[in-house]
Amino acid sequence: MSAGSNGHNVGLAVLIDADNANPAIVEGLLAEVAKFGVASVKRIYGDWTTPALGKWKAALLEHSIQPIQQFAYTSGKNATDSAMIIDAMDLLYTGEFGGFCIVSSDSDFTRLASRLRESGKVVYGFGERKTPKPFVAACDRFIYTEIFTSNPETEEATIKRKSAQELRQDTKLCHQLRQAIEAASDDEGWANLGPVGSQLAKQMPEFDPRNYGYSKFSGLLEGIGLFTIKRENNQLLIKDQRPGKKA
Known part of the structure; x- marks a missing residue:
């Protein structure tokens, strides 16, 4: 059903925006990524000096995800977004990846997704249902991460079957x-x-x-x-x- 679904050996770069993702989704996320190809690179971006990202530590160790440190130069998270975009373009130019997995609910990655697709790469987006439509539409495929939370403490925990x-x-x-x-x-x-x-x-x-x-x-x-x-x-x-x- 998905673009690239037959290319299980396709090298994928998985880039995670730590400020806009929940560590509870990681296991399901990586299992989903494995359906599309091989996660050759797994990186997560954020200011790791802040206590708010401490909950990610166990998930990073268990799944060999490389944390990329990006200090917040000013209030907000634009520095993290910029670092992630720059890395994505660097990885694009290596020519070693057939696709990119962008994990965020932030519309700031809309142009990045479009640019990667313009270069012939398959783009899989992963984010919450609140993700702005332009980012969703810019991806070949967009998966809502609520489906990965099996034992959550949120109201979106269980997706009930619709009649x-x-x-x-x-x-x-x-x-x-x-x-x-x-x-x-x-x-x-x-x-x-x-x-x-x-x-x-x-x-x-x-x-x-x-x-x-x-x-x-x-x-x-x-x-x-x-x-x-x-x-x-x-x-x-x-x-x-x-x-x-x-x-």
């Missing part, structure tokens, strides 16, 4: 699903699940069935109840049920 009614009320989701099926369908209106997923990822970089409480794309499609699904030659095919669609 068919709730899914149908999500007009954006339904519209994007129908557009993706239309784009991938044959003359009879049937579309293979794989191409539909790929098309949907292009339309909605933030799409993930786990955001709706479903572990698989096929489960979400069955749950919404608006599409006909059949298995043929070990492939799942899907069709829009609406009257007037291709028959």
Whole structure:
């Protein structure tokens, strides 16, 4: 479904904004990154002289993430963002990486994501649901980190499975699903699940069935109840049920 999902040997640079990420997500984050390629570089940026980042220590040691020190020259975190952007460009110019994973909920990385993609690199963004839309849209794929918090102390801890009614009320989701099926369908209106997923990822970089409480794309499609699904030659095919669609 994702760009680069077949390139498991692709070298990836994982760059984490410590001010805008939670150490509770690290294990799930790195497991997700492993689906896209090999995390050849894992760096996390922040002012490590501040007590606020102390909670990261155990996670860094356990997962071999290299902390990069960046003093806050003035109030705010622009110095950290700048250091992360400069490092990303340095890594880009080495030509050794097929993709970049930017872990932050900060819109300051929007232009960086666009620039990396302009150079032919795949960009995976990871951030909370509050992440501004421009940054989400600038990535090939954007994964909301709430899905990684298995035992959290926050209200977003558990993503409950949405009912068919709730899914149908999500007009954006339904519209994007129908557009993706239309784009991938044959003359009879049937579309293979794989191409539909790929098309949907292009339309909605933030799409993930786990955001709706479903572990698989096929489960979400069955749950919404608006599409006909059949298995043929070990492939799942899907069709829009609406009257007037291709028959």
